[in-house]
Amino acid sequence: MNKDNNIKINGAEIILKCLEEENVDTIFGYPGGAVLPLYDALYKNKNIRHILTRHEQGAGHAADGYARVTGRTGVAFATSGPGATNLVTAIATAQMDSIPLVCITGQVARHYLGKQSFQESNIVDIVKPITKYSYQIKNVEELATEIKKAFRIAGTGRKGPVLIDVPKDITVDKAIFEYPVEVNYKVEKWGESEHTYQLVAKELMDCKKPLIFIGGGAQDASDEVKELAERLKSPVTYSLMGKGVLSDKHPLNIGMIGMHGTGAANYAVSECDLMFAIGVRFDDRQTGDEINFAKNAKIIHLDIDKKEFNKNIRGHIHLHDDSAIGLFKLLKVMKEENYNHQKAWLDQIETWKVNHPLVYLKSGMIKPQEAIEAINVASEGKAYVTTEVGQHQMWSAQYYEAASARHFITSGGLGTMGFGLPAAMGVQLGKEGELVVAIAGDGSIQMNIQELMTISANNMPIKIVLLNNKSLGMVRQWQKMFFEERYSCTLFKDLDQPDFVMLANAYGIKARRISERADLIAEMTAAFKEDGPQFIEVVVDSEENVFPMVPAGAANDRMIFE
Amino acid sequence: MKMTGAEALLKILEGYGVKHIFGYPGGAVLPLYDAILNNPNIEHILVRSEQAGAHAAAAYGKYIGQSGVCIGTSGPGATNLVTGIANAYMDSIPLLAITGQVDSSFIGRDAFQEADITGITMPIVKHNYLVKDPKKLVDIIYDAWHIANTGRKGPVLIDIPRNVFEATVDFEPRTDLVKIKGYKPTYEGHQSQIKKAVKMINSSFKPLLLVGGGVNFSKAEKEVVEFVEKYNIPMATTLMGIGTYDETKDLALGMIGMHGMPYANYAVHHCDLLIAVGTRFGDRATGSLSKFAKDAKIIHIDIDPAEIGKNVLIDLPIVGDAKSVLSEILLGIEIVERNEWLEKIIELKSRNRMLLHKTALNPQLIIQKLGDMARDDILIATDVGQHQMFAAQYFKFSQENSLYTSGGLGTMGFGLPAAEGVALAAGGKKQVFCITGDGSFQMNMAEMATIVEHNLPVKILLLNNSSLCLVKQLQHFQCDKRFSEVSFTGNPDFSAMARSYPNMTAYRIENEDEIESVLKEAMSHNGPSLIECIISDENLVYPIVPAKKGLAEMIGVEKW
Amino acid sequence: MKYTLSVLVENRPGVLTRIAGLFARRGYNIDSLTVGRTEDERYSRMTIVVDGGQDIVEQVAKQLHKLIDVIKVNDITEVPHVERELVFIQVKSDSNNRGEIMDLLKIFRGRVVDLSKNSMIVETTGDCGKIDAIINALSPYGIKEVVRTGKIGLIRGDGRKN
Numbered sequence A: 001m002n003k004d005n006n007i008k009i010n011g012a013e014i015i016l017k018c019l020e021e022e023n024v025d026t027i028f029g030y031p032g033g034a035v036l037p038l039y040d041a042l043y044k045n046k047n048i049r050h051i052l053t054r055h056e057q058g059a060g061h062a063a064d065g066y067a068r069v070t071g072r073t074g075v076a077f078a079t080s081g082p083g084a085t086n087l088v089t090a091i092a093t094a095q096m097d098s099i100p101l102v103c104i105t106g107q108v109a110r111h112y113l114g115k116q117s118f119q120e121s122n123i124v125d126i127v128k129p130i131t132k133y134s135y136q137i138k139n140v141e142e143l144a145t146e147i148k149k150a151f152r153i154a155g156t157g158r159k160g161p162v163l164i165d166v167p168k169d170i171t172v173d174k175a176i177f178e179y180p181v182e183v184n185y186k187v188e189k190w191g192e193s194e195h196t197y198q199l200v201a202k203e204l205m206d207c208k209k210p211l212i213f214i215g216g217g218a219q220d221a222s223d224e225v226k227e228l229a230e231r232l233k234s235p236v237t238y239s240l241m242g243k244g245v246l247s248d249k250h251p252l253n254i255g256m257i258g259m260h261g262t263g264a265a266n267y268a269v270s271e272c273d274l275m276f277a278i279g280v281r282f283d284d285r286q287t288g289d290e291i292n293f294a295k296n297a298k299i300i301h302l303d304i305d306k307k308e309f310n311k312n313i314r315g316h317i318h319l320h321d322d323s324a325i326g327l328f329k330l331l332k333v334m335k336e337e338n339y340n341h342q343k344a345w346l347d348q349i350e351t352w353k354v355n356h357p358l359v360y361l362k363s364g365m366i367k368p369q370e371a372i373e374a375i376n377v378a379s380e381g382k383a384y385v386t387t388e389v390g391q392h393q394m395w396s397a398q399y400y401e402a403a404s405a406r407h408f409i410t411s412g413g414l415g416t417m418g419f420g421l422p423a424a425m426g427v428q429l430g431k432e433g434e435l436v437v438a439i440a441g442d443g444s445i446q447m448n449i450q451e452l453m454t455i456s457a458n459n460m461p462i463k464i465v466l467l468n469n470k471s472l473g474m475v476r477q478w479q480k481m482f483f484e485e486r487y488s489c490t491l492f493k494d495l496d497q498p499d500f501v502m503l504a505n506a507y508g509i510k511a512r513r514i515s516e517r518a519d520l521i522a523e524m525t526a527a528f529k530e531d532g533p534q535f536i537e538v539v540v541d542s543e544e545n546v547f548p549m550v551p552a553g554a555a556n557d558r559m560i561f562e
Numbered sequence B: 001m002k003m004t005g006a007e008a009l010l011k012i013l014e015g016y017g018v019k020h021i022f023g024y025p026g027g028a029v030l031p032l033y034d035a036i037l038n039n040p041n042i043e044h045i046l047v048r049s050e051q052a053g054a055h056a057a058a059a060y061g062k063y064i065g066q067s068g069v070c071i072g073t074s075g076p077g078a079t080n081l082v083t084g085i086a087n088a089y090m091d092s093i094p095l096l097a098i099t100g101q102v103d104s105s106f107i108g109r110d111a112f113q114e115a116d117i118t119g120i121t122m123p124i125v126k127h128n129y130l131v132k133d134p135k136k137l138v139d140i141i142y143d144a145w146h147i148a149n150t151g152r153k154g155p156v157l158i159d160i161p162r163n164v165f166e167a168t169v170d171f172e173p174r175t176d177l178v179k180i181k182g183y184k185p186t187y188e189g190h191q192s193q194i195k196k197a198v199k200m201i202n203s204s205f206k207p208l209l210l211v212g213g214g215v216n217f218s219k220a221e222k223e224v225v226e227f228v229e230k231y232n233i234p235m236a237t238t239l240m241g242i243g244t245y246d247e248t249k250d251l252a253l254g255m256i257g258m259h260g261m262p263y264a265n266y267a268v269h270h271c272d273l274l275i276a277v278g279t280r281f282g283d284r285a286t287g288s289l290s291k292f293a294k295d296a297k298i299i300h301i302d303i304d305p306a307e308i309g310k311n312v313l314i315d316l317p318i319v320g321d322a323k324s325v326l327s328e329i330l331l332g333i334e335i336v337e338r339n340e341w342l343e344k345i346i347e348l349k350s351r352n353r354m355l356l357h358k359t360a361l362n363p364q365l366i367i368q369k370l371g372d373m374a375r376d377d378i379l380i381a382t383d384v385g386q387h388q389m390f391a392a393q394y395f396k397f398s399q400e401n402s403l404y405t406s407g408g409l410g411t412m413g414f415g416l417p418a419a420e421g422v423a424l425a426a427g428g429k430k431q432v433f434c435i436t437g438d439g440s441f442q443m444n445m446a447e448m449a450t451i452v453e454h455n456l457p458v459k460i461l462l463l464n465n466s467s468l469c470l471v472k473q474l475q476h477f478q479c480d481k482r483f484s485e486v487s488f489t490g491n492p493d494f495s496a497m498a499r500s501y502p503n504m505t506a507y508r509i510e511n512e513d514e515i516e517s518v519l520k521e522a523m524s525h526n527g528p529s530l531i532e533c534i535i536s537d538e539n540l541v542y543p544i545v546p547a548k549k550g551l552a553e554m555i556g557v558e559k560w
Numbered sequence C: 001m002k003y004t005l006s007v008l009v010e011n012r013p014g015v016l017t018r019i020a021g022l023f024a025r026r027g028y029n030i031d032s033l034t035v036g037r038t039e040d041e042r043y044s045r046m047t048i049v050v051d052g053g054q055d056i057v058e059q060v061a062k063q064l065h066k067l068i069d070v071i072k073v074n075d076i077t078e079v080p081h082v083e084r085e086l087v088f089i090q091v092k093s094d095s096n097n098r099g100e101i102m103d104l105l106k107i108f109r110g111r112v113v114d115l116s117k118n119s120m121i122v123e124t125t126g127d128c129g130k131i132d133a134i135i136n137a138l139s140p141y142g143i144k145e146v147v148r149t150g151k152i153g154l155i156r157g158d159g160r161k162n
């Protein structure tokens, strides 16, 4: 027990004490009536930094970005009613990508509950489908325990968002602060035996054409993944969420799988005789037609969440384990010398790579892909990148060379436009002194454009690269390919958009526009070298499409290349 | 007729006279957007985020008197609607929200951009549907529309999987009345209750009519006028009831409540009969319940039986539609001499004012001037904060249905998209002023792009105090002036920001003598503009009914 | 005091969630809730027992009625009606006391539905008072587990208030 001399403090102070116990140093939030006592406690607190965003959604995504890049639980505060509902998209985004997040929302005082009182909304029920856990505090005595529990739930097993709703009167009520050592939360047990891993090792030995497939669940297992791949000499593909776990420059990395995956990766899926899937959930964007997915392969599925087994794809061996620990155990039982017989398979992969590289035509206007390649150059491969959602996201996934894990931050499962800019704030604060690049599309950036102010006011040195194709490009692409070019509501005329450079300037952010190929690398490099936030608008060809593409529902090897 | 589900949806909406819908495309709604492109009768307004779409559609719906329509794609598009839906729910605004959903075969498998939006919105909709069977689509749309637009209005959401949009359905326009077994709102008041009400009113010496948002929705403004002008019954409103009766008239007392007009609050305290119509007695309006109208008998007229007796003890409940019940009562009541009471009202009005601390440029004054210049011509949308309360107190609304504000949820970010929706609904014929604060404005400022795209006559009156001043005010009183996270260390250069949108004009008001000329200039052309007023962060909204106090226990009232 | 509501609802997925959500949202306490199909397969009938004052129950009834899927709400507390509940009780027993327990069961018209070496499961139906009584009577032997279905009720005859 961690007792503080029997001094009673109020609920708001208890909350902050709990956060300190959890080593929280940064919170993102927005004040309001129901969280007044909480903000009053913050005022007096010296240990926790609060970042005032310009919209609660921004706070939610920023906390999420912070969590993605640090691996620790992100924290967001919002007031009752609209403050809480404004968090919903951010919570759903974190849920789909299994990101640990604790949201603390104010609520009307207990005697106002259930009466449609001013700024009352039943946020606990609203977020039930999109959180790991959501709970309304009943009295000040249980507050510390429940917050501890919230952090436990968010941060263990398969991680995810948790919401704790605190009625205002409870933040005023007093109690003695005691941070419990243990809380009553049944964590699902995982961990496979050495014997099981010996079986896996044997499968790996027996196969001829292995393919390692990594997802977001492997973000903490990069060393193990690398060692496994190198010892097996197995090619590695990844889902959007698994990007960076193995460096994109690694020779065994054959690029992303799925709808906009590389030719080599998608052909390898169809041809491999063994797929070792680590921390992936076989989302429809990865698998395409499920019946034909890896149809020649034995699938070994390693995941910390039992519910993922057989959910979308039937696996042959299920390893219910933490990915890093599981791989560690596997590596221990693997016999070194036996795994050196995949030459033909690697040759085949090489042929696919040569025959189906990622390509685009460098003529006419600047191509969006070029801009991403310019980021590779200007950042010297060191940047933490966030993206929004759309074509630019897919090009970033295809062309950005992520150096290591947690360097590519994107909304994978929910595909939330408006995620990238606020997430970059969390990333920057989580990695102070590092280069952070927020890659955005002109549609997405408008969704949380107000956060430019938070960036500017806190002088976060984020480099925002806007690929302006004057359209909701990804939707336009679908309309081009599947709706006979009937472009409905996806093209912006000049009058329909702000002048982004002027707009950034209005926020006090230095901005430049690049429209000439010849300037691209030099300007990008110059901007990255400057201090403080920078806004770089690249005017790109709006006709460009993302290829290869597996049409929705088709098998992965049915790619369209142009 | 055979057509796709998407086409049938649009056909039904057309049948209800829908002219505009607000939305944002995405994968799951692609078939709907394809149908929209081919539909000559419905114009789609591309907002810049779905949240704005929901707010715009709600305000649009309130203006035209039937539900507005908004669209979001599956996943984030749908979750972005949540605040707008919750807002409409709290203020009983009719709204039809259409969300795309992943293919039925993928539902429940955490597919790409799948969110359980019917589960999420369950606590904040009047009703919602997930359409799994294309054969049921048509009936569900009719039912949904009916539910949103009848009884106590509210938001209804229909979640439609992509394959249902694409499926071929049989569509015949329905002409019969929609009937739903579990749903039969009561419109006519009970005769014996009405008789009792008439008796109570006729024998009351000090009656007061209290009007809520329900009167707006039932279009009972004419009946209210008759109550006041023919039968000399003074009236007050809740925030949502503003814009039912000309506030410049003698017997109109304006808004009651936490920041109500002092004399309106006193009148509630002094009356012997409170005739409350279409109000839910929200805590912001009533102050301490035990002290609310404690010398009065209360008649409560509401279409929602669940509201009756929920917060306040009622002497005579009448369940029914405001217009129908009021007109029935009007048939029975008599003109009664109540000079004493009317004199009292006039006296209350002339002797009590809101305390006003003089600052270099008082926002109250700006709003008052705007009212004096244009109250009969312009419509007002507000955001949430001090500026909202000043607008409710100082503008003095004279036209029906002229205020668009977020009452129950108090949603910052409502104002600009609401102004956009109202401007479209009014066919560009009325200028719409969005009275906003620097905090609220930033929440949905991206809508400037939509406003510019359609060249809507929206004037953004930005009262910039570089702070979240209403919260600052709370900290002033409740936290001993410890101001925590309410001052913006940086704000954008709002004029420059506005100018970065093509065809957006920007003005600035820095002192009192500029108010009139700048407002005039802004109103002289019809295009969109932003008028930034540089004001102090030391203003306080008065009066204040402190927590747990009764309406008559206000602070911040100046006696004359 | 306990009130019994008989609620006719559409037989559709999600209806139960809506009703449970309503109770949670407004902080009402449900004592028991049962659902089953009616003679007409389009509808289900729920029997809900709520604990609270008259005013609370009135609000519950009104709020329930507001749900579109709810067709009819009857407060049958004061209306002559039949009510029953079914219970399974797993009670410790061995050859020594088995006979004794059987005798007890006769009084309550219970029956044994499962028997093992050191426990048995007994079943009985009745109104809530009777169920409580049998549980009390069996508890000295050591009760291992109890499941109650919750109350179901139907208005008698022409169903007027007495």
Ligand SMILES: Cc1ncc(C[n+]2csc(CCOP(=O)(O)OP(=O)(O)O)c2C)c(N)n1
Residues within 6 Å of the ligand: A388, A389, A390, A391, A392, A393, A415, A416, A417, A418, A440, A441, A442, A443, A444, A445, A467, A469, A471, A472, A473, A474, A475, B024, B025, B026, B027, B050, B073, B076, B077, B080
């Ligand atoms: C909140 C939200 N609404 C709608 C969508 C559907 N959607 C996916 S990509 C896209 C277009 C994105 O446009 P932009 O940000 O300009 O990127 P681009 O594709 O042009 O690179 C849209 C509308 C979404 N993912 N998120």
Ligand SMILES: Cc1ncc(C[n+]2csc(CCOP(=O)(O)OP(=O)(O)O)c2C)c(N)n1
Residues within 6 Å of the ligand: A030, A031, A032, A033, A056, A079, A082, A083, A086, B383, B384, B385, B386, B387, B388, B410, B411, B412, B413, B436, B437, B438, B439, B440, B441, B463, B465, B467, B468, B469, B470, B471
């Ligand atoms: C979405 C949302 N978040 C938080 C609040 C709490 N809140 C109420 S008023 C207010 C300040 C509003 O500031 P501003 O728009 O600048 O108006 P001012 O009070 O300064 O006139 C805040 C933060 C809210 N109502 N809505």
Ligand SMILES: [Mg+2]
Residues within 6 Å of the ligand: B385, B437, B438, B439, B463, B464, B465, B466, B467, B468, B469
């Ligand atoms: Mg302000």
